[in-house]
Amino acid sequence: MLVTEDSVENLVLYHSVSQFIYTEARLQDEHHYDEWEALWADDGVYWVPANGADIDPEKEMSIIYDNRSRIALRVRQLHTGRRYAQEPASSLRRTISNVEISVLDNGEIEASANALIFESNLRGEFVWAARNIYRLRREGASFKIAKKTVILANNDKALYTLAFLV
Amino acid sequence: MSANSHLDIGDRIQSNRVHGSLYHDEQIFQEELERIWFKTWVYVGHESELPNNNDFIMKSIGPQPIIMVRDKSGEIQLLQNRCPHRGNQVCVKQKGNAKLFTCPYHSWTFANSGELMGFAFPEGYEGHETADKSKLGLAKVPRVASYRGFVFGSMAEEGPSLEDHLGGAAEMLDRVCLTSPEGEIEVTAGFLQHKTRSNWKFLVENETDGYHPAFVHSSIFGVADSGIGALYSNKSTALARDYGNGHTEIDLRPEFRKADVPLQWFGTTAERLPDYVASMNAAYGEKRAREIMIDGTPHAMIYPNLFIAEIQLFVIQPVAVNETVQHVTALQFKGAPDLNRRMRQQTMGSVGPAGFLLADDSEMYERTQRGVQSKNPEWLFLGRGEQREYRDDDGFRVSHATDETPSRGIWRHYRALMEA
Ligand SMILES: [Fe+2]
Numbered sequence: 001m002l003v004t005e006d007s008v009e010n011l012v013l014y015h016s017v018s019q020f021i022y023t024e025a026r027l028q029d030e031h032h033y034d035e036w037e038a039l040w041a042d043d044g045v046y047w048v049p050a051n052g053a054d055i056d057p058e059k060e061m062s063i064i065y066d067n068r069s070r071i072a073l074r075v076r077q078l079h080t081g082r083r084y085a086q087e088p089a090s091s092l093r094r095t096i097s098n099v100e101i102s103v104l105d106n107g108e109i110e111a112s113a114n115a116l117i118f119e120s121n122l123r124g125e126f127v128w129a130a131r132n133i134y135r136l137r138r139e140g141a142s143f144k145i146a147k148k149t150v151i152l153a154n155n156d157k158a159l160y161t162l163a164f165l166v
Numbered sequence: 167m168s169a170n171s172h173l174d175i176g177d178r179i180q181s182n183r184v185h186g187s188l189y190h191d192e193q194i195f196q197e198e199l200e201r202i203w204f205k206t207w208v209y210v211g212h213e214s215e216l217p218n219n220n221d222f223i224m225k226s227i228g229p230q231p232i233i234m235v236r237d238k239s240g241e242i243q244l245l246q247n248r249c250p251h252r253g254n255q256v257c258v259k260q261k262g263n264a265k266l267f268t269c270p271y272h273s274w275t276f277a278n279s280g281e282l283m284g285f286a287f288p289e290g291y292e293g294h295e296t297a298d299k300s301k302l303g304l305a306k307v308p309r310v311a312s313y314r315g316f317v318f319g320s321m322a323e324e325g326p327s328l329e330d331h332l333g334g335a336a337e338m339l340d341r342v343c344l345t346s347p348e349g350e351i352e353v354t355a356g357f358l359q360h361k362t363r364s365n366w367k368f369l370v371e372n373e374t375d376g377y378h379p380a381f382v383h384s385s386i387f388g389v390a391d392s393g394i395g396a397l398y399s400n401k402s403t404a405l406a407r408d409y410g411n412g413h414t415e416i417d418l419r420p421e422f423r424k425a426d427v428p429l430q431w432f433g434t435t436a437e438r439l440p441d442y443v444a445s446m447n448a449a450y451g452e453k454r455a456r457e458i459m460i461d462g463t464p465h466a467m468i469y470p471n472l473f474i475a476e477i478q479l480f481v482i483q484p485v486a487v488n489e490t491v492q493h494v495t496a497l498q499f500k501g502a503p504d505l506n507r508r509m510r511q512q513t514m515g516s517v518g519p520a521g522f523l524l525a526d527d528s529e530m531y532e533r534t535q536r537g538v539q540s541k542n543p544e545w546l547f548l549g550r551g552e553q554r555e556y557r558d559d560d561g562f563r564v565s566h567a568t569d570e571t572p573s574r575g576i577w578r579h580y581r582a583l584m585e586a
Contacts, residue, residue, distance in 0.1 A: 048520065050358050051260075060356040061495055061513065064520045073390060073515075077522060082385035085525035123363055123532055156260070158359035158491040161528045162519040 003101045017111050018099050020143050021134060025115075028165040029092040033075045036165060041137055041144035044068050048166060053131070053151045063155065063162065074165075085163035091120040092164055096132065108146060109136045115150070119164065126160065129153040175584045179577050182549035182570075186538035189365040195487035202470055202583050203228030204321040207331045209472035209481060210234055210244055210307075212353040213315040215261075220278055223261040227319055229485045232307060233257050234317065237279040238265060244307035244319045245280050256304065267304070280304040314339050315350060316472070334560060335413035338466035342474055345463050346499035347445035353479060353495055355510050358518035360492045364531035366470075366484035369492065371576055372527060373467040373475070374414040376406055376567035377550060382530055386522040393433060397421050397567070404567035406551075407558070408575030412469025412583075416567055418476075419461045431462025431476065434508065442505045449501075463497070467572070469579060477509050478517055488535055492528075494518060548573045 003010050020039075027036040040046075048064035049055050057065045066074060077083045094117040101111045110133065117128040131151040136143040150166050152159070178185035188194055204227070211225045216236035224247070225234045233245040233256075247255050254271040266283065268275045273286035280303040291297035307319035311328035316339060318328050329336065343349050362369070372378065379387075379398040387395035397404050403420040418431065428436045428443070436443045436459070446455040466474045473480035474497070481493040496513035498506045517524040538546070551569025558564045565571040 050518070051356055055356065058507075059510070061358050061510070061518070063358060063514075063518055065511075065514050070515060073522070076389040077385050080385040080388060082388075083526065084382065084385075085529040122529075158361035159519045160361055160363070161525045163525040163529075166520075 001102055003103060013103075013109070014099070014101060017101050017109055017136065017143070020136065021096055021099065021111060021113060021132075024145070025094050025096050029094055031078075031086075031089050031164075033078050033165070037071060037075045039143075039145050040068060040071055041139075041146045042068055044071060044145050045147045046071050047147065048150045048152065048162075049155060051156050053149075053155075063152070063159070064150075064166075083163065085161050088122070090164045093118045104135075107138065109138075109143070110134070111136060117166065123160065128162070128166065130166070175581060179581045182552055182574060183545045183547050184577055186544055186546060189367060189535065189538050190487060192487050195365075195484070197584065198484075199228050201586065202580070203484065205325065206322075206470065206583060207309075207311070207318040207320045207326075207328050208470065209468060210317050210319045212351070212479075213242065213312060213317060214350075214352040214354060216242065218263065220263045220265050221261070222257070222264060222278065224257065224259070226483050227307065227321060228483070231255070232319065233267075233304075235278045237277070239279070241279070242310060242312065242317055243279050244310050244317075246305040246307070248305065249274060250282070250302045250304065274302075276304050280306050314343050331411055332468070333409060333411050333413070334562060335409040335411070335415075335466065335468055338409075338413075338415060338464045338468070338474065341461070341464050342466075342497070344450075344458050345505075346501055347442075347449035348499075348501040349449075350500040351479075352498040352500055354498050355496045355513075357481075357493045357495045360494065360517070360519045360521075360524060360528065361485075362490050362492065362528040362531045363488055364490055364528075364535040365488055366482055366490045367576075367580075368531045368534055369482050369490055370467060370470060370473075371573045372531065373473045373480070374406060374416050374465065374572035375570070376404065376416045377570070378527075378530070380568075382526050383523055385526070390522070393430070400568065402567050405564045406567050406569050406571045408563040408571050408578075410562065410575065410579070412576050412579035414467045414469075414572035414575055416465040416572075417564075418465060418567075422460050422462055426460060428456055428459035429462075431460070432505075432508070433512075439504050439508075442502050445501055467576075469576065475517075478513050480517075490531075492517075492524070494524070548577070 046066040098114040115130045133149040135147040222235040231247045235243045249269040256267045256269045309320040405417040407415045471482040483491040496509040548570045551565040555565035
């Protein structure tokens with residue numbers, strides 16, 4: 001259910017979820033790969049669909065559809081220094097906004113937000129726009145990412161290389 | 167006029183070097199569209215993408231959109247997406263099922279086989295001498311031909327047949343199909359579209375460049391515990407082959423035959439795909455099935471735009487002299503659901519804008535595109551292995567997998583097309 005009531009409890013939840021999302025965004029922008037990887041739950045799924053938002057990633061091609069071990073592989077590749085599409089790393093600044101949260105029946109939190117990412121790389125300067133959906137699991141005082149879905153606004157078109165963490 | 171217009175095509179292509187301008191000269195690109203893309207056989211799509219009558223899907227020949235349709239009688243048609251009235255695009259959907267296409271501009275309506283069904287407000291054309299409905303249909307790609315379900319189109323009314331064009335390379339498409347227990351591939355997993363600011367020829371050449379993987383892909387080979395790196399090492403027994411007509415291959419079978427382990431080509435084992443192995447044994451008999459499962463699918467570049475990368479199908483689309491789109495999907499083998507699931511998983515990891523492999527290939531394409539615009543030395547040297555290349559039993563040029571035999575073959579054919 002979408003959290004709309006202005007109770008103190010809800011405002012605290014909204015604040016802590018937003019802060020978590022901003023932290024993730026900053027770790028991505030600044031290429032802190034290990035700290036970013038540590039945000040993921042052991043069964044985390046990182047999904048960037050292609051050709052819309054309602055495809056079945058088990059049947060159709062996605063831009064990214066990483067289980068937890070593939071997220072780790074992605075990070076290990078970035079660490080080699082020979083992931084040429086990120087060597088030199090893109091210069092990134094992203095804004096995450098329009099955060100809305102729901103509490104799911106299993107206690108997990110689903111947050112949705114808009115993301116606008118500026119990327120500068122050897123090719124030039126580019127802007128990416130996306131709808132992000134985070135499924136977060138409480139762990140201690142913070143959260144783990146159980147699933148992150150990044151629905152690029154132009155995911156039905158040909159895209160340039162997307163080798164930074166989106 | 168371009169800076170290099172004093173050089174004609176023949177001067178820009180020598181046996182082991184090509185002039186950098188061929189990759190960035192706008193005039194050359196326009197010539198290529200006329201002499202290659204709008205003339206020779208170009209891969210358009212696969213029959214399995216249109217399972218039902220009246221299905222259509224948007225495809226392309228070079229920069230031009232092409233509507234691939236299975237018409238009401240089940241025939242595959244390749245239609246230009248251009249109303250013969252005032253040129254409006256009659257279809258803007260990526261795919262669907264439609265008996266008719268109606269141009270939104272003045273409502274001319276066409277059958278999905280192209281014929282003009284009727285004018286809106288027909289009185290304005292009654293009695294007009296040239297308003298002949300039979301001549302005002304959607305233009306069709308003049309020649310359409312299919313090989314093992316792969317549909318090709320040629321914009322030239324006449325020319326070599328598809329069989330002649332494919333020549334010895336047709337056997338590579340046969341080999342792709344063999345990996346299915348039913349002898350057919352399917353294209354059903356949707357496409358990723360990855361664009362790169364680079365000339366299309368860098369992509370075509372890179373697909374069978376066995377020299378680069380050890381370096382460009384060392385990051386992923388190193389961390390993924392992959393056996394692929396060894397296939398492209400200096401010590402590999404794999405071969406590069408030039409089939410003529412621009413078709414080329416990296417033939418990895420010598421390495422897989424040496425290892426003699428079924429499904430090693432796919433980085434897995436028979437134990438992990440028991441259903442697939444059982445279907446293959448039933449279809450081909452155990453001995454033949456074992457051979458097929460050792461050899462694997464080919465690494466094949468069908469000129470100018472179809473690349474089979476063992477487990478993926480790529481379509482290369484030039485959109486401008488320095489802009490190319492790679493359309494890529496996982497190959498799916500009819501009757502092999504357990505294999506197919508892994509095909510999709512591995513494909514998603516490897517290719518497309520975020521792929522562990524293709525993002526780095528694309529990075530090289532773009533750096534090379536910028537590099538060749540520097541003045542000196544003007545030429546690219548493609549002589550690797552020229553001194554050790556030989557003819558195989560079928561008469562095709564072969565050499566070590568890391569040699570530039572494929573590039574030289576591609577340029578030989580390119581020159582023939584551009585000078586024809
Ligand atoms: Fe490559």
